[in-house]
Amino acid sequence: MGFKGFQVSFRGSYISGEFRKPSEQHGECINKNPGDFSDEVVRFHYSYSSPGEAVEAAKAAFPAWKKLGIPERSQYLEKFCEAVNRRVEEFAEIIARETGKPMWESHQEVLAMVEEVRTSVADSKKLFSDLAAQKARAEANGAESYRLKPVGVMAVIGSFVSPCEATGAYFASALATGNTVILKPSEKTPFTGQLIAECFDAAGIPKGVFNLVQGEREVGRRLCVSEGVDAVLFTGSYETGTRIKQDTLQQSWKLLVLQMGGKNSSLIWEDADLDGVLRDTLVSAYAFAGQRCTSTSRVIIHEKIVDEFVSKFHQKSKAFSIGNPLTNPFMGPLIDQGSVDRYMKFLGIALREGCEVVMRGKMLDSPALNGNYVTPSICRVKDNSYDAVKKSVYQQNEVMGPNLSVLTTSDLDHAIALTNGTQYGLVSSVYTKDRAVFEKAADELKFGSIHWNRPTILGSPRLPTLGLKKSGNHMPAGSFSPRFCAYPVSSIEGETPIVGNPRQIFPEKI
Secondary structure (H helix, E strand, C coil): CCCCCCCCCCCCCCCEEEEEEECCCEEEEEEECCCCEEEEEEEEEEEECCHHHHHHHHHHHHHHHHHHHHCCCHHHHHHHHHHHCCCCHHHHHHHHHHHCCCCHHHHHHHHHHHHHHHHHHHHHHCCCCCCCCHHHHHHCCCCCCCCEEEEEEEEEEEECCCHHHHHHHHHHHHCCCEEEEEEEEECCCCHHHHHHHHHHHHCCCCCCCCCECCCCCCHHHHHHHHHCCEEEEEEHHHHHHHHHHHCCCCCCCCCCEECCCCCEEEEEEECCCHHHHHHHHHHHHHHHCCCCCCCCCEEEEEECHHHHHHHHHHHHHHHEEEECCCHCCCCCCCCCCHHHHHHHHHHHHHHCCCCEEEHHHHHHHHECCCCCEEECEEEEEECCCHHHHHHCCHHCCCCCCCCEEEEECHHHHHHHHHHHCCEEEEEEECCCHHHHHHHHHEEEEEEEEECCCCCCCCCCCCCCEEEECCECCCCCCECCCCHEEEEEEEEEECCCCCCCHHHHHHCCCC
């Protein structure tokens, strides 16, 4: 996983089977490596006409693509995976340069995308095989059945946080079930998006089935509101997800799948394996500098072990490496200066709200580190009442940085209430040796994923993932993605008109 210096030239959007640089230039993006400002990753122009061109290409390709069976469609997706596997190191290096994600994390992300794609294809096949079995049972009992139809043109809006993994299940499920796709990657990760398009091109996917549009926010907005787009599958912040919902408010027919932010908690009970908890929390809080939507940002811990936990966690937080992502440290930089400013702002808010700052986060200003580097931070919340948590600006908002808040209690009901006390509901973890404690918490916690003795950042493509409250709109991704990529159409059938009066639905005299 060492730095190899792959050279990538920007090729523009990928529409109808070819890369196109915009004939009209409506804006320019300049991206520098957040871990090394001397490394200008890409400078590119974009056009507001690209979304419309991509929509027309996807609409034109849809009729033929949906008529292919899943086995035929799946072959293209398997060839895509093979193309990605040939370029894993290139993907990882580009992700590291674009996002600041260390090479070990970037490498994991690419492999996770391949697993997501293959799992989504398998889930799609199962969905249609279950349908075939249902139809066979229905035909044996009469003429009531249903068929599944693809939704149409699906826009996948990506995030810099997970430019491969988070989008993989979306576009794979969409394509496997017969939809055509337009991927809009984050303007911060255009090269990662381009590599995905190049792998689809290498797979020989038919023209217009998979498309890529490059650009910033307005390009994404125009794609989302296009009359030709039937669904928007989004991963990103609550603020952006809310704008998408507002912009499409008059398009009631449009399917929206919104996977948004998180304020994730670990509930740590007195009998927990403290060494395991420390390891899990360190990785969950600080991997990708705390910018994952599944990062652990809060710990609700039993008062009997809180002092030991805080002391040991503080020591471990001072010991790991921070550095240039290409040198493969444990933690790299934040994505941009705005994120640095946000991180420092919330540390100030925590202090003003009365938190004890156990470890002060700060910007790293070093000749050896020319980027958006910060140190991790730990804050002990002094007022652990539910009302205080609900009123706390610090406790209610995503910091999107390497920060952990610690709350203390000795009552399980109070611990559960504190865990539920945020506006978000993405992931929570419960650490205890007592299965009954976990089951009680799992029954009462309001999160889309609830883990037992596993970190919040751990996920599986074989499971559904969804966000509650401000984390999403109750549309499960992951293994459930194929279910919203195809809709059921019911049929009551017969070779001849009805004879007699079945179920007394017609008047006797007609």
